[in-house]
Amino acid sequence: MCFKNNNDGTGDRVESSAADPILRVEGVTLAFGGVKALNQVGFSVASGSITTLIGPNGAGKTSLFNTISGFYKPNTGSIHVAGRDITHLAPPARAKLGLARSFQNIALFRGMTVLDNIKLGRHVHLRTNIFDALFYLGRARREELALREDIERRIVDFLEIDHIRHASVASLPYGLQKRVELARALAMQPTVLMLDEPVAGMNREETEDMARFILDLRAEWGITVLMVEHDMGMVMDLSDHVVVLNFGQVIADGTPAQVQADPEVIRAYLGAGDVADLRRRLRAEAA
């Protein structure tokens, strides 16, 4: 594949051929004491796809996200981005390779402006990395002067947040804060964007906006999306590929139609209901 994003300063980024998955997880096991949060987990994410991890509470989705982004080290198994083994790389090195993520709970600097929060995302590609940047803003700001402004402008235009660029994050409604968090992740110029429950806590209008942005960033920017999401309506509408976890294991892996029809998914994940029923109920609740 060719990166459609502007990759200045990212000389060590990886590329994949059309035949290879952009992300591959193989035999990953992760234990917390006696609890196996992940047990021999394996799946692939095709380049340019929207892939979603679902599963009941405690299934291992967050553990898997944290393992892929490098915050947890697996006991066994490996993780590959565009064919390169990244299992032993720290999170900033993974981010440099194009693996960016957002967090379930908003992790923005609430006292700072929207624009300053977005700029922090760019430091992943500077000599001053994002973690340094958080603590040594003076140095980061000096380096900022050398950055091109067009990426920020593109992101701000794309996410329709121009009118709030100088507002402090704390003053914004929840849906806009989540959009700013997405903007910061985009500022990392990701190849694979990991979104942790992107519409959690959003009202229907905010959810629809976020769904539109996710579809557009794949279509217009060529970014591969891997997300964890509980909103079944959104999962089934947006995803090309759904991976279902239960008790730390992959119990189904396929298209939305395939996993919706899988009896083990219905039994394990949805209990007595079925996906169509759950979807109806969720939509009724949202209305």
Ligand SMILES: Nc1ncnc2c1ncn2[C@@H]1O[C@H](COP(=O)(O)OP(=O)(O)OP(=O)(O)O)[C@@H](O)[C@H]1O
């Ligand atoms: N830091 C931790 N220490 C000990 N056990 C943990 C830790 N994190 C997760 N677990 C356990 O690992 C298992 C998987 O948890 P995880 O949070 O990954 O599930 P999840 O699918 O993300 O759940 P949810 O949908 O509720 O967020 C659970 O049994 C959980 O109690």
